[in-house]
Amino acid sequence: MNPTLIELLSPARDAEHGIAAINTGADAVYIGAPKFGARSAAGNSIAEIEKLCIHAHRFHAKVYAALNTILFDDELAEAERMIHAIYNAGADALIVQDMGILEMDLPPIQLHASTQAHNFDVRRIKFLQDIGFSRAIIARELSLEQIREIKSQISFGLEAFVHGALCVSFSGQCYMSAFHGHRSGNRGECAQPCRLNYDIMGQNNRIVDSGVNALSIRDMNRSAHLAEMIAAGVTSFKIEGRLKDMNYVRNITSYYRRKLDEIIDANEKLGRVALGRCTPDFEPDPEKSFNRGFTEYFLHGRTEKISAHTSKSLGKRLGQVSESGWNFIKIAGAPEISNGDGLCWFDQNGALKGFAVQTTDHGKIYSDNAIDVTQGTVIYRNLDTVFNHRIAAAGPARRIPVNIVFSETESGVDLNISTEDGKYSLIRNFQTEKNIARDAVKAADTIKTQLCKTGSTFYDVVGFELKWGSPLFFPIGELNRIRREAFEAFDQLLNSEYHREENTVVVNDVPYFENEAGFALNVSNALAEQFYKRHGVVKISPAFELADDNRGKNLMTTKLCLRYEYNCCPVFQKADADREPQFLxxxxxxxxxxxxxxxxxxxxxxxxxxx
Incomplete structure (x- = not known):
């Protein structure tokens, strides 16, 4: 029985970030198409996508291109041409939201249903499978119980977010930015109104709270629940962050690679997607990369408050202030602090404050300016300069373990290179002069040393065997040539053994589970309308972005409950009408x-x- 392959999927702002993700353990990366991606600021040329595919495929890792906004009629032809170019560049799958794409003349590329397609309802997800999608990226709000229920009714792959910033709304169902700032999230242009400060109004126009980040929620971190998610049916684990920096990509990818490897190594029914093992030159720590504090986000239901109370990064908790002066603090039990580090805390009004460390002296941490912080205040470090320098200086962590056998033949020598599991193997024969060695031990050591020098490659020799009739001497230059040519041939073998999985969408008329659709179905072009009509939807409202008047409409549906955050939820807490948030x-x-x-x-x- 073939093992279930578990995929770690990392973000790629561009080819450079994607290559870094592959080198630190990603089995796949997702990268923005030249246009029409849900992060308009993270588009990439076809040449960039091709460059990333070439690097990824040498490790049998995959590249998914995001073309996941809704499209307008005058963009359909351009989008179709772009999809063919993405396929020809080597991409393994296309991430899409707009169902009009299924009406196009598509290449045989796999389609992944973007989380922007609102993949929350099991009926919706089953429909996506039935019309030809290879995978659904499920809604972040789903619990383990709901994921298990979905998996029991479908057979295609489920991809789930496990780490990173969270959209407070159900994905694809947020119209706040389009309404307030005329920048649509469904068009890749979200202005992030959820990170702004609001006043909260209760009964009788009374202000309950003012100037607060009412809709800014903590970041996702499900690293403690990966095994549970695998058991529920998730096979691809996605890290958010196509706009994040290089250190974030390396740190978070390395962290989840280690976590998943521990699970895979302990379960023979699980396997890896890509070749190689990763040992980073630093100790991964997600708290040291951008984060607003962490939440598992409803994986086990409503078990915690999720408000971040800030739109900025908190970083890692260091400890409490034990002493303070007009321009310094001391932190009880704090680790080493460096000049240039960023420290922050919440003041008495709940606002996030901070300073850049100028110098330290006998435990005192100094700022250039006056700081107002009291004893007992919790301090966080949201910029760790030493850690960031260590990540930036780290080399590629991914190495492919191989065994090599050096054998004497009648006319020369053979060098056999094989992957550790024996799945891929190559024997290269070399015609070379053989001379009897004067010192057998030294000759054997020289052969092993030279043939195992793989520092400039992506290989690690974990097993070496020498087979000869009698001790032989070879010049070091000749051994280096043999090693170089053999590993170049092995590179070519691995590249030739990578086969892209393809899929041809066959048009059908499987009925949609509803025959009427409001604007939240996000139908913004004639092809999307044609698609849904063929699947039995008889009444279709135009997308929010096409409507002339959106006053009074629902702008967001969210699992964030401000009644719960303010301790007046009638289900989990005690109702309190006087404190209940009613307006923003x-x-x-x-x-x-x-x-x-x-x-x-x-x-x-x-x-x-x-x-």
Missing amino acids: ILGNNKFRLDYDCKSCVMKISDAGSYD
């Missing part, structure tokens, strides 16, 4: 909060202007 105020805009306790979600809709 942003400038002169007013948004109504509605609580659907049966579905355990909060809805935010336009409530007109606020005077």
